[in-house]
Amino acid sequence: MNVDHEVKLLVEEIKRLGKQNADGQFVVTFGVLFSDDRCANIFEALVGTLRAAKRKKIVTYTGELLLQGVHDNVEVILLKDE
Template identity: 80%
Template structure:
């Protein structure tokens, strides 16, 4: 798995599914990302990709591990639009 490539794809998907806030940053909830069919086809391990993106300070969200159902309403904010 090429982590950089996956993170670049994640950036595009957050921009596609998210909405820009007053701070001009895109944000999407974990539930929207997880339930999206296109994302399901792209990401083998969405949670792992999100964690890698968070370590690279590309996205931010509360907590370490996001779980489907439990964390569906957790917002994921895109901090950078490229790597």
């Protein structure tokens, strides 16, 4: 699967699972994304897709690498709707 396509799917999943903050940005925790059955079926490597989206400045989150369990409460913020 190509990275751009996976990033677009990630944007849709963040909108589906997230809530809008005061700035109108969609926010979801990594734990919610990671444990969602639909995301598990879509993304072979969720962490890799998140890193690609962060490099493209589509999402932001604290830290470089998110690990299940350790970073479940880290917020993933959608910066732009690509």
